[in-house]
Amino acid sequence: MSEGMRIQSQLAADLEVYRAKGELIALRDENARLREALVAIQKSCKAQDEYSSWLLGITEAALQPERGSL
Numbered sequence: 001m002s003e004g005m006r007i008q009s010q011l012a013a014d015l016e017v018y019r020a021k022g023e024l025i026a027l028r029d030e031n032a033r034l035r036e037a038l039v040a041i042q043k044s045c046k047a048q049d050e051y052s053s054w055l056l057g058i059t060e061a062a063l064q065p066e067r068g069s070l
Contacts (some may be wrong), residue, residue, distance in 0.1 A: 003041075
């Protein structure tokens with residue numbers, strides 16, 4: 001293999017590594033964004049569950065007969 005072909009081959013290999021590193025960085029960034037979104041969704045669901053429990057408690061209390069009315 002000539003020196004020029006060896007250098008060209010090495011440059012091609014280096015370029016592949018560079019591209020792979022760029023893809024890895026992009027995947028890590030996307031992973032971080034997805035994790036943040038998941039945390040936000042979990043917080044929202046927890047808040048909804050707490051609100052639903054509170055609303056259910058009020059509804060049940062409203063449906064109970066008043067004390068001394070029977």
